[in-house]
Amino acid sequence: MAQVRIRLTIEYDGTDFLGWQIQPDSRTVQGEIEDVLRQLCSRKVPIIGSGRTDRGVHALGQVAHTDVNDDELERVSSGLPAMLPDDIAVTAVEVAENTFHARYDAVSRLYRYRVEKEKHPLRCRYCHDLPPSRHPDTGAMKRAAQLSCGENSWKAMAKEGGSNTDWIVSVMEAEVSEDKAGWTFLIRANRFLRGMVRLWVGTLLHVGSGAEDPELIPRLLQTEDRNGAGTSVPGKGLTLMEVVYI
Amino acid sequence: MAQVRIRLTIEYDGTDFLGWQIQPDSRTVQGEIEDVLRQLCSRKVPIIGSGRTDRGVHALGQVAHTDVNDDELERVSSGLPAMLPDDIAVTAVEVAENTFHARYDAVSRLYRYRVEKEKHPLRCRYCHDLPPSRHPDTGAMKRAAQLSCGENSWKAMAKEGGSNTDWIVSVMEAEVSEDKAGWTFLIRANRFLRGMVRLWVGTLLHVGSGAEDPELIPRLLQTEDRNGAGTSVPGKGLTLMEVVYI
Numbered sequence: 001m002a003q004v005r006i007r008l009t010i011e012y013d014g015t016d017f018l019g020w021q022i023q024p025d026s027r028t029v030q031g032e033i034e035d036v037l038r039q040l041c042s043r044k045v046p047i048i049g050s051g052r053t054d055r056g057v058h059a060l061g062q063v064a065h066t067d068v069n070d071d072e073l074e075r076v077s078s079g080l081p082a083m084l085p086d087d088i089a090v091t092a093v094e095v096a097e098n099t100f101h102a103r104y105d106a107v108s109r110l111y112r113y114r115v116e117k118e119k120h121p122l123r124c125r126y127c128h129d130l131p132p133s134r135h136p137d138t139g140a141m142k143r144a145a146q147l148s149c150g151e152n153s154w155k156a157m158a159k160e161g162g163s164n165t166d167w168i169v170s171v172m173e174a175e176v177s178e179d180k181a182g183w184t185f186l187i188r189a190n191r192f193l194r195g196m197v198r199l200w201v202g203t204l205l206h207v208g209s210g211a212e213d214p215e216l217i218p219r220l221l222q223t224e225d226r227n228g229a230g231t232s233v234p235g236k237g238l239t240l241m242e243v244v245y246i
Numbered sequence: 247m248a249q250v251r252i253r254l255t256i257e258y259d260g261t262d263f264l265g266w267q268i269q270p271d272s273r274t275v276q277g278e279i280e281d282v283l284r285q286l287c288s289r290k291v292p293i294i295g296s297g298r299t300d301r302g303v304h305a306l307g308q309v310a311h312t313d314v315n316d317d318e319l320e321r322v323s324s325g326l327p328a329m330l331p332d333d334i335a336v337t338a339v340e341v342a343e344n345t346f347h348a349r350y351d352a353v354s355r356l357y358r359y360r361v362e363k364e365k366h367p368l369r370c371r372y373c374h375d376l377p378p379s380r381h382p383d384t385g386a387m388k389r390a391a392q393l394s395c396g397e398n399s400w401k402a403m404a405k406e407g408g409s410n411t412d413w414i415v416s417v418m419e420a421e422v423s424e425d426k427a428g429w430t431f432l433i434r435a436n437r438f439l440r441g442m443v444r445l446w447v448g449t450l451l452h453v454g455s456g457a458e459d460p461e462l463i464p465r466l467l468q469t470e471d472r473n474g475a476g477t478s479v480p481g482k483g484l485t486l487m488e489v490v491y492i
Binding site for chain 2: 082087125131
């Protein structure tokens, strides 16, 4: 019986999950998908995601891989999208190269963060919002975003704890745009450290408040000093947009 | 100390509420607003809404009224919008005529129901979705919607139970439109019976499936026969859009 490697593209509303990664007694995205795969294949079918997303963080283009027996392929392709709960969708099940690895083969990930100018209850699960008195200066944030690009240590804008010792991140794209309703922050990098996007956005908002100049960003990247960074923004405004492979 | 009647315009995401109407030991929209008013005024300040919305139903333009003492007005106007949880917003606090009544003075309410052609986890709290095999015929639904207008008994498309004995509803506007992603159902009436919009949409989808012709609607209105109606659609796709006053 031959094994087939499959690649899953996954959307989810992170509100009611403790995050991506499977954990006992908690509702997680990986856990829900593996539950359905277990029902479809009558065995444990572990999946490997491109990376974790934290509690409350959403995804439009998460990617994962797994192996199924060739006689399970048809059942998984049609059954998995149909059997998932409302807040998870598998939008593509594709046969991949046997060596494809959702985590190690990813060359970049793109995250979006959204801040609204007013409170909108029907969007409250997907955006952070700021009262008029705290609306930031877009020009300063744009400049600070530009200064975020390149290869640097992001230790100052990563959550402490965990076993990580490598803080070097290559940011390929970092931009802020303003529209009538709010601000969109986009950041593409080869990898992301824990809490990095939320601390980056918090730091940009701090710059946008006028409390610091845009050069705060290169200063943090150089000094690796966590005390200088802004306050982390809530996870609910964050969405993993896409994972790019070679 | 003079009393001032105020009119509140309210938005909410109904997902995490048991509905509008206050109930002991349950999270309701009215209950949350009255909790904040009690904190602001140090007394019970009951509010009266234009009507109830069911569990999971959203609102962009719910209206309610209440009376406050004139020395509380400033505190309520600024404090109420600021102190509500993320999933409720009071978008306007206006001084109204002393005789203004949010329920009795309303001449029409407009509801919207949304059905998507695909599952979208990031919209799953606000839409019903149908797999391709169940996509309805828009033309038949448009015709059935037209036949819904006028003054009729809606007993066949109302939930049983409760003390209601008056089933006459005047529907001023009823339409279905299709776009790339799905269908929007709009219905404006002088009043709505319990479960009415959800049964109406379910019946239109039944017509759209080809199981019945559009004349099912006038037949139901005439016969008052509940057995002929379609299946109620989930509350999460429903939003109270506006309440119109004289």
